[in-house]
Amino acid sequence: MTTSHFVASLADSTTRLRRNKDAGFLIVLWTSLLLAIITLATLVINTLISGVGSLSPDFLTWFPSPFPEDSGIQSALFGSLWVTLTSGVVSLILALGTAIYLEEFTNPNSRLQRFITTNIQTLAGVPSIVYGILGLAFVVRGPLGWGFTVGSAAATLTMMVLPLMIVATREALKAVPSSLREGSYALGATRWQTVYRQVLPAARPGIATGSILGVSRALGESAPLILLGALAYVSYNPTGFDSDFTVLPLLIFKWSTEVQEEFRGLAAAAIIVLLLLLFAMNLVAIIIRDRSRIRW
Amino acid sequence: MTTLMSSIPTDLRPSGHIQRQRRIERFVVAILMVIASSGVIITTGIVFSLVQPTYRFFTERAISGYGNEEFVGVEESAESGVRDSSELGFADESQIQYAEPVTLGEFFGSTAWYPQYGDGDFGVWPLLVGTFLIMLTASLIAVPAGVGIAFFLSQYAGQRARRILKPVLEVLAGVPTVVFGFFALFFVGPNIAKNIWPFNEVGIYSGLSAGITVGLMILPMMATLADDAISAVPNSLVEGAFALGATKREVCTGVILPAGLSGIMAAIIIALSRAIGETTIVLLAAGSQAVWTFNLGKEMQTMASYIGFAGIGDQPVDSKGYQTIFAVGLLLFIITFGLNMMSRKVVKRFREVYE
Incomplete structure (x- = not known):
């Protein structure tokens, strides 16, 4: 009688203990979740509060200057446009070529493919500042000697986003079902004809979203460009690959380090513009992804 | 060959069209091969650009x-x-x-890092310790929270919660580091780091605010990678545990965590290597002095932030100060490369094989 009573109460208490532990665990999970959400919210609100006051049409059309009251971001906007577009186009071509070669023209278990794959994984793990060193040693000075120009920045960012783009485009090609290829071969098409007329059109949405993400990475990147000496108030737009330049992230960096309080508002306003640009690009990527959801 | 060709009936021989097609095919493959080697060329370039100046740093005056x-x-x-x-x-x-x-003995044996002043001191330890401390702070935030988010996504979140949470993580992951740097300097520093550090008065620049912010920056990546690792755990294990009466918590800590441990470990290592290589946040938030200290409440420099700092200053090319960029860069490259290799080894070695 008493024993069974004891066992029952024991079972009861372990159940209670388990329930309490479960509740505690859920609280921990919610905390980690809230950390991410609160971070994002605080970051956005804090930037909006400091930056909205400095936003105006003049802010977009004026040039950076040492005087906060008549500073704007025009040359940085154009600089970012030049550098990002160039590196986006070049890295897309290189990434697409690499991905097609690896996915469609080599054996997955061949030594060559394993070697190149490992190499790309390694590159993807290299800190961005190291790409800055590479750009400094090889492009700005050294063999190419392009100096601190739009071309150097674009080349450096191209090398930096290339591994990401390759991974994204490979995923896009992998997602195309092999039945499509086999059907094409069965009709007598060669490999390249199959790739060009069947696989690439089918993979286009995946390639587009992947490259937009790569380009947005290039748009927001600052570390390697710090080494490329673009930390000056450039008061003219780039006219070619050999022009001096500045880009939005670097202008934000520069303004954040200024002593005068007024520059903080400018930095925040520039952040708002940068985030809006990135947000728009991501929106485009999401729309493409949703529109073209093909079920194979 | 010619006799073989002539013995085939004319209408079965490769026509001019097909031969042209073959030429195109060969041409395309050749071009693709050249493009595919670009990655290898970049890697070679990185190694060369780092090693050569570093060699001169240690051998030439x-x-x-x-x-x-x-x-x-x-x-x-x-x-x-x-x-x-x-x-x-x-x-x-x-x-x-x-x-x-500079001798290797000074580089790895001294705790003074003043490359710009006078003859210069080139002991890399302050940078190594700064890197380690900021990485540690970042991982204390990102690892538990990231794994927690991954658990929540995989076991607790319904379709709707996932649809809200995934974009939040994606947006957070897409925020440029310079924006996080601004956040660290003007929000995390004055509002958080100043108030929670018990040991000394925290100034504008501190390793603490940089570390916290780097942790928040790598959080979405940590969560996504851990989520991937968790979803690789076979469903049969999870359902078996539920069938035996385990609660969701017990499934998470007792089944998913051990079964997905190799993947989670790999995710942690990758996140850490990201934290080590972070430049802009640390450069903005942790100051520009390579102080020999273990106190997170003080200014400090990491290897990456020193490289950025040295790049801003006008250093004469070929001076010892300029060459430090490459010496420290090589060290940083070796460390992150080692970590990435390790994460791949961990996945291979400790993967539990089911079925």
Whole structure:
């Protein structure tokens, strides 16, 4: 009688203990979740509060200057446009070529493919500042000697986003079902004809979203460009690959380090513009992804 | 070959069209092969650009001054590729002052890092300790929270919660580091780091605010990678545990965590290597002094932020100060490369094989 009573109460208490532990665990999970959400919210609100006051049409059309009251971001906007577009186009071509070669023209278990794959994984793990060193040693000075120009920045960012783009485009090609290829071969098409007329059109949405993400990475990147000496108030737009330049992230960096309080508002306003640009690009990527959801 | 060709009936021989197609095919493959080698070329370039100046840093002496003047004019001459001191146009060669090569013993044995002042001190330990401390702070935030988010996504979140949470993580992951740097300098520093550090008065710049912010920056990546690792755990294990009466918590900590541990470990290592390589946040939030300290409440520099800092300053090319960029960069490259190799090994070695 008493024993069974004891066992029952024991079972009861372990159940209670388990329930309490479960509740505690859920609280921990919610905390980690809230950390991410609160971070994002605080970051956005804090930037909006400091930056909205400095936003105006003049802010977009004026040039950076040492005087906060008549500073704007025009040359940085154009600089970012030049550098990002160039590196986006070049890295897309290189990434697409690499991905097609690896996915469609080599054996997955061949030594060559394993070697190149490992190499790309390694590159993807290299800190961005190291790409800055590479750009400094090889492009700005050294063999190419392009100096601190739009071309150097674009080349450096191209090398930096290339591994990401390759991974994204490979995923896009992998997602195309092999039945499509086999059907094409069965009709007598060669490999390249199959790739060009069947696989690439089918993979286009995946390639587009992947490259937009790569380009947005290039748009927001600052570390390697710090080494490329673009930390000056450039008061003219780039006219070619050999022009001096500045880009939005670097202008934000520069303004954040200024002593005068007024520059903080400018930095925040520039952040708002940068985030809006990135947000728009991501929106485009999401729309493409949703529109073209093909079920194979 | 010709006899073989002629023995085939004419209408079965490869026509001109097909031969042209074959030529195109060969041409395309050749071009693709050249493009595919670009990654290898970049890797080679990185290694070369780091190793060569580092070698000279440790073996050659550099011009540091002329007469009583600190030497500052190398910039232009080095841009045009002048190496030999006689081409620099000094009147009197005996007046040239040289900085002796830095020894490996000094680099790894000294705790003073003042490359810009006088003859310079080149002990890399302050940078290593700064890197380690900031990485540690970041991982204390990102690892538990990231794994927690991954658990929530995989076991607790319904379709709707996932649809809200995934974009939040994606947006957070897409925020540029310079924006996080601004956030660290003007929000995390004054509002958080100042209030939670018990040991000393925290100034504008501190390793703490940089570390916290780097942790928040790598959080979405940590969560996504851990989520991937968790979803690789076979469903049969999870359902088996539920069938035995386990609660969701017990499934998470008792089944998913051990079964997905190799993947989670790999995710942690990758996140850490990201934290180690972070430049802009640390450069903005942790100051520009490589202080020899273990106190997170003080200014500090990491390897990456030192490289950025040295890149901003106008350092004469080929001076010892300029060469430190490459020496520290090589060290950073080796460390992150090692970590990435390790994460791949961990996945291979400790993967539990089911079925």
